[in-house]
Amino acid sequence: MAVMAQPMKRRRWSVMRRREAIAGYLFILPWLIGLIVFTAYPILATVYFSFTDYNIIQPPHWVGLSNYTTMFTADTDFWNGVGNSLYYALISVPLGLAFSLGLALVLNLRARGVGVYRALFYLPALAPSIVATVVFLMLLDPQNGLVNVLLRAVGLPAPGWFEDPSWSKPALIILSLWGAGTAALIFLAGLQEIPQALIEAATIDGAGAWSRFWNVTLPLLSPVVLFNLVMGVIWSFQVFDQAITVGGTTGDPLGSTLMFMVMIYNNAFRYFSMGYASALSVVLVLAILVVTAVIFRTSRLWVFYEGQQRDA
């Protein structure tokens, strides 16, 4: 009897397992379809299109590297777009991180009714990008906007903001800071994970507020910093809504707000050079990949995961 029971049990187990595996594949089938149709295929197609001349109406026509060479040598907008995007990313990301971390630290102060403040700080992030842009267009109106009126009232110079080529990007950066609420709440969650005991131990050891922050809080917060940093970089390289609302498709004034993403949009949907636009997309994605990889590589030096020993 025992000899008979063994094979039967094994057979039943594998039938159940097989049924489970089939169910598994069926459950992920929608996602798999989406992955192939809307992620894998488009990525490959973009790379393919980048080597072609494609205006949608006629089939793509292979041109090898000519899109790339045009980009680097013959397209005046290209280097302008690169410069603008780099400027924007390099300033708005660190500034945004510092700002949202500051907000989180303020929110972390144990004061009554902090939930109300938390809600208030998050609200601006809810506003769609167009709304925020339109509001800041009014606030930063060079002649009559509230900001300049206040600046003049205290005797400070009132810049031309969105109408001045040298101030349009800083204005965009200020606009981006207004949306720091989401990152701030993520930082806040990270801050609240830090065990109070550690902070208290540091205080007992005589550490002042800054020293506590720099040596205890920040290292423990570093994974969250990494996350917000990477997300911030990826987002800032692709900024579009604000740039196109403020500067239109030509990056007014004088091309100062022509961000890379707007350039891609122009080439794809106004000039219908899908091939060239794809090449631009490839370049942008490579840039994002490189920057992200560098960030991750160097993160080993400054990100501190719990349980690890850090060299003094």
Added chain:
Amino acid sequence: MARVTPTPVEGERPIAGAPSRAVRKTNVRRLLVSLGRHLLLIAVAVVFMGPFYWMLISGLKTMDEIFATPIVWWPKHLQWSNIGDVLNYPGFPFLHYLWNSTFYSGSVTVGALFSCSAAGYAFARLRFPGRDLLFGIALATLMVPFIVIFIPTYVLFKNLHMIGSYLPLILPSFVAGKVGTSGLFIFMLRQFFMGLPWELTEAAKVDGAGEWRIFWQIMLPLVRSALIVVAIFSFVWTWQEFLGPLIYLPDASQYPLTLGLFAFRAQRTTDWPLLMAAASLTTVPLVVLFFLTQKYFVKGITMTGLKG
């Protein structure tokens, strides 16, 4: 010094009822610190919420009050008529756009809930070859930038003659194909599904339930809060979308609120009261949603950050 009544000395046990000087000093300091914290919070809140308030109040001003000096912090008469003007303005059919936005966000949310919960469940509780690799891929899609897929996707939909409808914008969510967000939702739901006890599945199987029934009747109801978080974020992020509708919806009558506001501004660039009223109307639904479901927002953001 000679004293008539014994006064407590610093640090000594106080006489019943009278706090020692040390305790009094600490209380005062604590009060000052608390006051300072509140002041700081209020100051930051004022600066940060300033633009928001300015938008709302400007929507209720007259054209002269907008840029008047001295600054009009609160208009003499609240111009509620501005709202009426916006609603009736032929170039900004607000209610129509509102419906478009709601339909769009709602459909995408349904699609996301359906496809992401199924995938999240499978990755969490079903065993099949390649599962962990596929989950890794799902996570990797979080970092795929939109630019690298949007041109061929546009071409695909053009060839399917779907440009000019919401289909290109909604279909991807039904197959968890919205790069960046779908992966996040799958991850979140998987986390929740993994937290459910295995005994439930075993008991259900003993009762003869098939995988689908287990999923639909037992597991899904138990992750209700995760589903609500996914629904809220999907709704809000879709409501805020701009580039997608811009490229797929050439016809103004189909615009969601974001595009409508963009076009409205292009027409009435300097009609600030009306513009601000329109902007406020675009944002208010989200704010209402936020206040109704606050705790889910916080929960969702917390999970995003901690697991990131």
